[in-house]
Amino acid sequence: MRALAEFIMRGRIQAIAAAILAIVTVMFSWVGAAIVALVTLSRGRSEGLIVAMWVSLPTLAMAWQGNPLPLTTIIAGYMGGYALGMTRSWSIALLSQVIVSIGFAALLLTIDNNFVNQLMAMQQQMVAGSLTQVDEKVRHEVLKLLSDPVFITGALALSQMLFGVLSLVMGRYWQAMLYNPGGFGQEFHQLRLSPQLALLLTVLSMATVAQGGAYGIWALVLMMPLLLAGIGLVHWWVSVKGWSKQWLILFYILLLLSVMQGLLVVEILVIGALADSFLNLRKRIAAKGESD
Structure with a gap:
């Protein structure tokens, strides 16, 4: 982990390359957001914004294709790093993650994005087969939830919140590892x-x-x-x-x-x-x- 953090902090190109590599794997998009948070915390909001903008390019393509989650994760990484770096307050930093997560989900709910409809259909198909042995009433309630855009967007908000917090924690952990060993543990305690x-x-x-x-x-x-x-x-x-x-x-x-x-x-x-x-x-x- 230290070797990766040192590589990221060698320069802007290294940070952008590492973050984009994480983003394109999709599963580890939160690592890309953690890299953005690390740069923002260590080198300031301007440098963090430049890295975030470059890293956002592939996520914009993903959003255009119907998956806005990686883009929102990068935004959350920058906002969390910015809030924590400017205020040194975990309360404010965590509040920023709540705002990004709920704002993202509320936007999807408001515009009735095709992404939500596709996700509902996919979840219903995945779960329906596993509920064949379950009581009919329970099965009906589960499928009813999975067909409700409010529930699906809420699940997306929760997922985004988890990834946002994880990326912020990782970014701050890396920063402490490089410049203030033990500092993250003291803060977390x-x-x-x-x-x-x-x-x-x-x-x-x-x-x-x-x-x-x-x-x-x-x-x-x-x-x-x-x-x-x-x-x-x-x-x-x-x-x-x-x-x-x-x-x-x-x-x-x-x-x-x-x-x-x-x-x-x-x-x-x-x-x-x-x-x-x-x-x-x-x-x-x-x-x-x-x-x-």
Whole structure:
């Protein structure tokens, strides 16, 4: 990873070439966005914008052919790097990812893009065969969701949010590896949303859930910054306690199982992050430890 980061930072041509190579693989378009974020964080918004514009050329062709996701991922990489570089605030940087993801999905929903219709048809075809042994009522509800543009665009927004956050985290990790070893870990351990942003995201997500049905998946996009803050809190706790990394591996296994089967761990992390935003749990725990 360090060798790749060093190659990217040798110059503009190297950064553009590496990002375009990642983009054309499609599956690793988020790596291209991470490269854009790294350049923006390390060399400023102007250089980051130049690299982003060049890298966007093949993504524009992809968007013209019906797949706008790579283009949006590059935009998210630049916006995240710009926001984090200018403000040094993960709250603002993560908010930028929410705005890009929901804005992208809302645009697709508004213009009724053929991409959404094609994706719905593809998902219905893929899932229909796997639901032959499922209860008819459940099968009907699943297929109903997959035929709802609101749900499909919400799933796209969630996917974009995941890739956007991943690219931003990777870009900042690379930057710290090159210029500030250990800096990313310290930042991640202290990741805490401002009370105002935490309250705003919570209210918006509750309003979204209240709409019912297909809108529920949009709430997950809004909750993503709080989820990441909750994960950062867990990393901080393991570090403070001096526990081995095996505890983190167990934690991520539980998180994955939760995502697949009921979101219980996700809900606990979000609640913990929300409490941390208002109560500053790290400071209180540290103060209690000193008094003991």
